[in-house]
Amino acid sequence: MPVTTIGTTHVHVDAEGFLTDYDEWDEQLGAELAARIGIQMTEAHWTAIRFLRTDYPEQGETATLRRVSTLADIPIKELFALFPKKPAKKMAYIAGLPKPRGCV
């Protein structure tokens, strides 16, 4: 598993740069990951990311767009505005979680 340096932290990532170890993440790292994909974190961004972080250990997988929208009460439209183009993938990347799998 490749190791990369983000800011001053060494973290394990997969081939696409998604963190592979849940516990290597903190919010400072999240903000730096966001900056790498051109996102400046605001409180609205954090509401979504914190939901993803809390949901993941309970569910064992990354929340889908619809799950974030329903359970964190953020309209999908707003998620597209906060994390443009590919919100589910970008949220997972910033939250240090695996890319959400399309349920086959």
Add this chain to the structure above:
Amino acid sequence: MVEMRRLLVLGGGTAGTIVANKLRRRLDRRHWQITVVDQDDVHVYQPGFLFLPFGGHRPEELVKPRRRQLAAGVELVLGEVDRVEPAANAVALADGGRLAYDYLVIATGTTPRPDQTPGMLGPEWRTSIFDFYTLDGAVALAQALREFDGGRLVVHVVDTPIKCPVAPLEFAFLAEACFRARGMRDRVELVYATPLPGAFTKPIASAELGSMLEERKISLEADFVVERIDDEAKTLVSYDEREIGFDLLVTVPLNMGADFVARSGLGDELNYVPVDKHTLLAKGYENIFAIGDAANLPTSKAGSVAHFAVEVFTENFLAHIAGKPMTGRFDGHANCFVEAGDGQALLIDFNYDTEPLPGAYPLPGLGPFGLLRPSAVNHWGKVAFRWLYWHALLPGHPIPLPAHMTMAGKHQPTTKE
């Protein structure tokens, strides 16, 4: 007096019928009552929906009474479920009736919900907007296709997961072949719009199926998450404000589990029951299982999954009621024939951990079915399956396919997409 226990199965579709029939043979009738609840007595062969719009079946060929698919000794109650009351081990019906249970199996599947996308159920519904996952929808679409004289046909998926996830691709392939056969392919623009980043979820299959779209000049609109349909402009509008106009829209509406699952506090955000993915036991309960499309398993919502899962579930259930640990572990095994048009089909075979790979099935090297490549044998396999479904699968007779996926006969391509 002998103590009677009741296994209550909600839903008499593929999963519920196989569960009831298999367990009827294994549970002593003097001690176990098996009751199936469904809202109607119509069992539909759902894989047939795909062929209806192309005149491949008559609607009445796909329908039989549920009651006749259930073994003697299985009781069928017709009624609408209002809610499950887990604390009381009872199910309340909408007509006021109550059914107590010792063990509950939720097998109420998943349903297309056109009401969940603004503009879908407007005046264009069944005029220029169609679904094909219902008998009515597929029949209506057959007529619309016959009358279609050219223009832009958009095949569209609202969101995943959906029942039979390859069906919209198959529809696109069959439509393309159909227009070619009718000599009007040059008058039809075909678009495949999906919320996925490619044609399918898993990389190797997505690349193969994606290139099949390209070969057929079906353009792929990926990462398209629909927000609403502007029915006056006949346009799909996405959350990121992309627009796709259509003359004929064949959509797969949002799929959701039954509403009573949500009312009972047993569902996730799409009304699917969270279960242990290896035992199918509902999380937080010791006597409630969910099988088939109703469960939140991270695999395909497909009849093959229901069938393979029930194989594992049956033995587990017998251990569970005897107070023993459930040692069987369902692996998410799914296989699906994928119609390619022109009398050809692909077969894909996969599970939680292994994506669809090329190879042969079920016998390594011999097949007769080829994995992830089109062949006529695969197509005939799909056609023959309808007989197997009614006469072997639903009655719960052994089918010589292992429940667990095997790597034998599969090979990993050296270069990935």
